[in-house]
Amino acid sequence: MNRRRFLGIGASVLGAGALVAVAVPSAARLFAEGRPGRLLSSELDLPEAFRVPLPVPVVLKPVRTEGTTDYYEITQQVAKLEILPGVRTEAWTYGGSFPGPTVVTRSGRTTVVKHRNELPVPSVTHLHGGHTPADSDGYPVDLLLPVGSSADAAQGAAGKAGPAGMPGMAGMPGMHHAAGRDIVGERSYTYPGRQRAATLWYHDHRMGFTGPGVWRGLAGFHLVQDDEEGALPLPRGERDLPLMIADRSFAADGSFSYPSSDPALGEPGVTAAYANGVLGDVILVNGAPWPRLDVDRLRYRLRLLNASNARLYRLELDPQPAGGDALVQIGSDGGLLASPVAHDGIEIAPAERFDVVVDFSRYEPGTRVRLVNRFGTGRTAEVMCFDVSAKQVTDDSSVPDKLATVEELSSSAVVTTRDFTFRRSRTDGWIINGERYQPGQSIATPALGTVERWRFSSDLHHPVHVHLDHFQVIGRNGKDPGPYDAGWKDTVDLRPAEAVEVLVRFTDYAGAYMLHCHNLEHEDMAMMADFTVQ
Structure with missing residues (x-):
């Protein structure tokens, strides 16, 4: 982390003195803390991994x-x-x-x-x-x-x-x-x-x-x-799989366990210990705990969604195929990339989506390939597994070098720059630009048809989601975008003491929309803001 560049980007947001107070003395603590949330342990015996078949959600038919x-x-x-x-x-x-x-x-x-x-x-x-x-x-x-x-x-x-x-x-x-x-x-x-x-x-x-x-x-x-x-x-077809990854915890009677400050849900919020996010100890994929899937030695498209309240994942295949680059990213939140990007692992924050292609022909028949979470420990380090069959099959799919035409927004088109700070206040909880959320009170009024530069800065970890239009990440901490920022995004992973710049073009629809942290406990405790497109 280049603190000088971070301070230069963020000083106009909080004022230099305020930012130094947040970012510099506590930087070691922030980076050591790294990922958000507190584990909520289940109160019943958990099943063995890789016993339950992967369910695939039914496709709804129009009435x-x-x-x-x-x-x-x-x-x-x-x-x-x-x-x-x-x-x-x-x-x-x-x-x-x-x-x-x-x-x-x-x-x-x-x-x-x-x-x-x-x-x-x-x-x-x-x-x-x-x-x-x-x-x-x-x-x-x-x-x-x-x-x-x-x-x-x-x-x-x-x-x-x-x-x-x-x-x-x-x-x-x-x-x-x-x-x-x-x-x-x-x-x-x-x-x-x-x-x-x-x-x-x-x-x-x-x-x-x-x-x-x-x-x-x-x-x-x-x-x-x-x-x-x-x-x-x-x-x-059957090789295009939506995978909703979500952690949950269970009470002794089998019900979902959640640390609401009011168990009857008459009042919002969680107990103080979980204010930085709730982490479950059961990893579900499409609603099943640590499931397994039989796959042929073919390419599969995996539509990865992190639907957890607060948990971050670093997803990898274990074992890696010879030569690495196991996860070939073809799409992001807003659709196809211009060209594929190969990864050994993908870091995915709450609400982010990554479309990847995995070629299981790179594995020997009978191999069990685990999808693991390198950010997890114990049971949360496992996600699901794929069992590679020995059946002889012909693959009619491929991943072209060019996927789609993706327009790149230009900084020269920017009409204004806006700064948004995401931080925790000792007195007001989770806030944006120093304020708790108030419905109907806009903190930005972009005009239809214009491009704006929005700069997000953080104290702790905040996955930032913008409604209405997708955006393009143009930099982190004054440098190039990160390895997982490609394409059109609607959620960006904002790490502790970090500054991220995006370009967003406002199109088609006027009215009140939102930007907010997609750590759902932060969101529920006021880390949201309105913007009104005019």
Whole structure:
């Protein structure tokens, strides 16, 4: 870490004296602390690894299609699921499963998804990575109340929607920033499909309760396809696998264990010991603990999603194939890269996606290939395994040297530069630019059609997510982007005492959107901010 460059980038954000106080004396502690979160141990015996077959989420079928629009319906409901073998766990689900059903859409076609809330709590659905009008983006106080809720229940839910410890939340200006945005029972979200092929996901985004909502099961894949990607000879069909990686912990009765400050979830937040993030001791892939998959000696496309609340992973294959470069990255949050990038391992923060191709023909028949987490210890160092078959097969797939046309944003087009500091305050908790989140209060007002440079700086670790438009990382700490920053991104891994610069172009839709930390415990405790596109 070059402290001088970091101070030069960040001094205009906090003031030189303030930044020195945060970054310099405590730098050794920050880097030693490294990854966020505190482990929450399960209270029951955990199963052996690599016993459960990998499940693949079902693909949701449209209920009808009209012209250029496809219509889907999802019921949010409580379900009893067998996540750990022989144990029943009550989950909050999309459509009765965890993960929820995968929605597959086509670029250029409008998708309308109607959600019906049969949960015991309000919800908000955000299409993460979606290029979406503001009224369908999943603004955190646009509540979908449970079926049968009354007006009094709506007011009560709004009053308890705020981050923990924020006084007077119910009466804040902007709490209901637009009339009629709270709806009872059912709500339709419209996604116009004006974006390229990409691996997206949808999840609960209710203010103050995103952490427990996602932890209990409210997450699913949303895949966008287009002609450019479809023309490539990439692995497809059963060899195109979405993999949702998430850590969880379980109570003695098999229920999800989560350290809410109010176990009844009447008030938001977690207990003080878990304020920097909740880490589970069970690694789930597509809702199964440490699963296994039989693979042929062919190429497979793995759509890797970190759906954990706070856990970071460094994913590697063990053993590595001869010559290394086991994970060939073809895509990022916002779709295909211009050209493939080979890695021995990939560091993936909460909410990030990496599309990679693995060629299992590089292994001898009968090899067990483990997907491991080098940032984990004990059981959390294992993720899943692939058992390579001896069957003779012919591979009709390949990874071309050129994947897609990716426009590079130019710094010469920048109309303004904005600084955003993510840090923890001794008095106000997790804050952006010195302020706790206030719905309806924008800290930036970019204009439609313009390109801006946004500079993020941190004290501890914060995966930063920007709604509406993807961005391109142009530098870290005054140097080049990191090895995992390629392509269009919507979430960037901001490490302790780090400064990252991105370019973002605001297109198509005006209105109120968000940027926030995607450590869900940080998010629930006020590390969010509004920006309004005009």
